[in-house]
Amino acid sequence: MTEPVFSEPRPVIGITTYRQAADWGTWRRVEADLVPSDYARSIERAGGIPVLLPPVAAGGAATDVLARLDGILVAGGADVNPARYGQEPDPAVVRWYDDRDAWELALLAEAERIRLPLLGICRGMQLMAVAAGGSLVQHLPDVVGHDRHAGGPTSYGEAQVGVDAAGRVAQLVAPQLTVPVHHHQAVADHPGYRAVAHDADGVLQAMEEEGDRFAVGVQWHPETDDDPALFEGLVAAARERLRNGGRG
Numbered sequence: 001m002t003e004p005v006f007s008e009p010r011p012v013i014g015i016t017t018y019r020q021a022a023d024w025g026t027w028r029r030v031e032a033d034l035v036p037s038d039y040a041r042s043i044e045r046a047g048g049i050p051v052l053l054p055p056v057a058a059g060g061a062a063t064d065v066l067a068r069l070d071g072i073l074v075a076g077g078a079d080v081n082p083a084r085y086g087q088e089p090d091p092a093v094v095r096w097y098d099d100r101d102a103w104e105l106a107l108l109a110e111a112e113r114i115r116l117p118l119l120g121i122c123r124g125m126q127l128m129a130v131a132a133g134g135s136l137v138q139h140l141p142d143v144v145g146h147d148r149h150a151g152g153p154t155s156y157g158e159a160q161v162g163v164d165a166a167g168r169v170a171q172l173v174a175p176q177l178t179v180p181v182h183h184h185q186a187v188a189d190h191p192g193y194r195a196v197a198h199d200a201d202g203v204l205q206a207m208e209e210e211g212d213r214f215a216v217g218v219q220w221h222p223e224t225d226d227d228p229a230l231f232e233g234l235v236a237a238a239r240e241r242l243r244n245g246g247r248g
Helices: 037-045 061-066 098-114 123-131 168-172 229-243
Strands: 012-016 018-024 027-034 049-053 071-074 118-121 135-137 157-163 176-181 186-189 193-199 204-209 215-218
Touching: 012 037, 012 098, 012 229, 018 098, 037 049, 037 229, 061 098, 071 098, 071 123, 071 229, 098 123, 118 123, 118 229, 123 135, 123 186, 123 204, 123 215, 157 204, 168 193, 168 204, 168 215, 168 229, 186 204, 193 215, 215 229
Parallel strands: 012 049, 012 071, 071 118, 118 215
Antiparallel strands: 018 027, 135 186, 157 176, 157 193, 193 204, 204 215
């Protein structure tokens, strides 16, 4: 297979990660910084260079790292602590990672301040809403009456999504599409973001920031699909920012 050749510097895209126990080889329950490789591969295929951003507690770390990047992808993962949006946990919400919540919220605040291109996927979209002062549906089956959005323990469900005709997402994906999903929560309120896609149950599946910044959140998992368009959109926005001297 011939590797793609790029005529200008490739933008560097940060990808947020888990920090939790993992197994490999003969090692068991070793604390590790990790994220599914599909995220990094999707950025690479779109023409970017992926770098991983594990949780960092040091003050100012988000400012320091984003000054060196051209875009950021906030990846999927565990539930957000409901205290972050002023609620008590639903019985279905039993585990969250405060270190990751704090780190990603700091990254989102700094990314907004410097107008860094942003893509949030699943949890990433939910955290974008929370960072903006919004809230989540803590357990979606209580609202829609089924758990098909959650898929299986190691498999994705499917959702039929309709995309609004205007906006960035509409420029990147088809107006009607079937997407892979794996979530039991959803965005309820999203100040500063425009709702641009819903599924057949009325669940918000994509939102985007008004204005000229690429800041898009999708509830589905495009990294597991064959359509690279959302990653290409992020990388294109990051490349334009890099071309205009945005880094640093």
